[in-house]
Amino acid sequence: SYKLQVIHSARANASHNHGLDPERLIVAEAFVGKGDFKKRVSYHGKGRSGIMHKPECRLTVVVREITPEEEAEIARLKVHNFKKRTKRESQLVPHQLIETTPVWGRKNKSNRQNSSASVA
Template identity: 45%
Template sequence: MSKKSIPRRLADNEAIAKAINLRVSPRKLGLIAGLIRGKTCEQALADLQFSRRRIAHDVKKVLQSAIANAENNHQLDVDKLFVAEVSVGRGLVMRRWHARGRGRSAGIEKPFSNLRLIVREREAKARTEGKAKAKDETAGKRAGAGKRKERS
């Protein structure tokens, strides 16, 4: 008896990269994750390059790994990639103690984080068709916007 095979969680137009036990709190890593979520990979790399946060360098390496996975393992077009999902999880917590006055001690927690980053290839056709439909709908609404009903 063998283990059941786990179904593939990624679509054909996605690639993933992970970083485990990054030495930063999940709250601080979440700030960087929110900075790049939904952006094109090119724009996200530029934002991480000029970010003043220490952990931005590690997040940039994970993003570059995801781009390389997309190109080499899944044969996706690098120019069409965008950051689809960035999830931050809590890793282990390293506990230390600090001596205080009167023989007491205070605990110090040093948290670690896990990062999971998914890049997806953007579909050009579906996006342009959707924009064209949206423009037609808004144009129809705006045409009737100039008319006012007279009150009697």
């Protein structure tokens, strides 16, 4: 998508132009501004036409290198989230499904099966 392209471009620009390590970059801020207006022809009835204005936006992404303290905090959060996920998965116990809604016509089906078995 367009947002991903802008982030990759900002990462490449930071590593090429400023010599930053691309593995240690994070998005510091991202904001949207006004872009250009594209003019398109809008066709009307009776041979007339008009001009349609299509507004665009401009996405700006600012990246910076991560500090060692922030890197340690991110690593701690990753471990915490992993522990939380594995704890949740271990709590899931296989169970037997219990019917809570009646199956319509169950009595008739069981009677038909019994009667067909006795006839055969």
